[in-house]
Amino acid sequence: MKEALRYYFSMKPRVLSGIQPTGNLHIGNYLGALKNWVRLQHDYECVFCIVDLHAITVYQDPAELRAKIDQTAALFLAAGIDPAISSIVVQSTVPAHAELCWLLTCVTPLGWLERMTQFKDKAAKQESVGDGLLQYPVLMAADILLYQARVVPVGEDQTQHLELTRDIAQRFNSLYGETFVMPETKLPAVGARIMGLDDPTKKMSKSETGAYHAVGLLDPPDLIRRKIMRATTDSLPGVDFDNLGPGVQNLLTIFQAFTGWTDEQVRSHFAGMRYGELKKTVAEAVVAGLEPIQQRYREITSEPGYLKRVLRESAERVAPIANSTVRLVKERMGIYTD
Numbered sequence: 001m002k003e004a005l006r007y008y009f010s011m012k013p014r015v016l017s018g019i020q021p022t023g024n025l026h027i028g029n030y031l032g033a034l035k036n037w038v039r040l041q042h043d044y045e046c047v048f049c050i051v052d053l054h055a056i057t058v059y060q061d062p063a064e065l066r067a068k069i070d071q072t073a074a075l076f077l078a079a080g081i082d083p084a085i086s087s088i089v090v091q092s093t094v095p096a097h098a099e100l101c102w103l104l105t106c107v108t109p110l111g112w113l114e115r116m117t118q119f120k121d122k123a124a125k126q127e128s129v130g131d132g133l134l135q136y137p138v139l140m141a142a143d144i145l146l147y148q149a150r151v152v153p154v155g156e157d158q159t160q161h162l163e164l165t166r167d168i169a170q171r172f173n174s175l176y177g178e179t180f181v182m183p184e185t186k187l188p189a190v191g192a193r194i195m196g197l198d199d200p201t202k203k204m205s206k207s208e209t210g211a212y213h214a215v216g217l218l219d220p221p222d223l224i225r226r227k228i229m230r231a232t233t234d235s236l237p238g239v240d241f242d243n244l245g246p247g248v249q250n251l252l253t254i255f256q257a258f259t260g261w262t263d264e265q266v267r268s269h270f271a272g273m274r275y276g277e278l279k280k281t282v283a284e285a286v287v288a289g290l291e292p293i294q295q296r297y298r299e300i301t302s303e304p305g306y307l308k309r310v311l312r313e314s315a316e317r318v319a320p321i322a323n324s325t326v327r328l329v330k331e332r333m334g335i336y337t338d
Contacts, residue, residue, distance in 0.1 A: 016149035018049030023206030026214035028194035038080035057132040078297040096322035141165040176332035258289035
């Protein structure tokens with residue numbers, strides 16, 4: 001309880017971000033999000049969610065979903081999230097997420113949700129659309145507002161949802177009085193934007209099924225090398241910094257993100273390099289960069305009870321914040337709280 005109270009009254013700005021436990025986490029997730037989270041946790045009070053309630057807006061095999069929740073949590077830790085200073089929370093283990101979502105649904109106009117680009121894109125690909133898909137951004141708003149998060153480091157594909165969160169918070173505050181902190185839309189520096197190896201014009205995605213689309217964080221070295229050697233480049237014979245195609249640019253971005261080389265170092269080393277040699281160099285950088293993460297993952301998953309303990313303690317740590325917010329919202333709306 002003392003730990004929970006210390007966490008609740010922390011003076012650091014609070015950050016919230018999350019990832020769905022579906023598909024396989026890949027280097028785009030690591031370089032674009034997880035690596036950035038590791039840096040943020042030293043300057044902010046961080047809550048990192050595994051958003052399993054978001055995942056079930058489309059059907060998930062129950063056994064596979066449960067396994068992916070554990071795998072995602074273990075990879076958060078392996079990537080460097082420190083459970084002593086950050087909370088890794090499985091969304092469904094804190095019931096206040098779902099409760100606040102319903103309360104916010106009641107003040108969110110239907111037209112706002114129907115305008116969401118992701119809803120329209122996903123709905124167009126399905127014969128039958130569940131209501132959960134429509135309410136997806138309200139649940140995301142609940143995740144953020146539940147912890148009164150000031151900063152939300154999301155990718156470009158989620159900025160519309162973050163704006164909706166601000167709209168919902170403003171509407172609630174207008175109807176019922178000042179209740180929610182307004183999350184910042186000016187985000188901390190984000191990580192590298194990694195594109196698909198097979199199609200460098202599209203962002204690397206967990207939902208893509210192509211065998212050579214992404215490098216998974218748990219891929220063995222030989223598979224990593226094989227995937228990168230198959231990466232799309234262009235018709236030029238070698239690296240030309242005055243005429244970089246998207247595939248070559250993507251490979252250089254991956255290399256630079258893993259090694260920390262400066263632009264000058266990259267230009268000096270790779271100028272004129274043949275694509276075969278470029279791919280080999282990038283592959284070895286990725287193998288070396290993922291090796292300590294994979295080693296730590298093996299250690300975490302081989303220690304009985306460790307992962308469950310971390311998740312349980314994180315949920316207990318954030319529960320006072322979540323429950324306090326829901327209680328305040330219910331009081332504002334005139335709903336019984338006892």
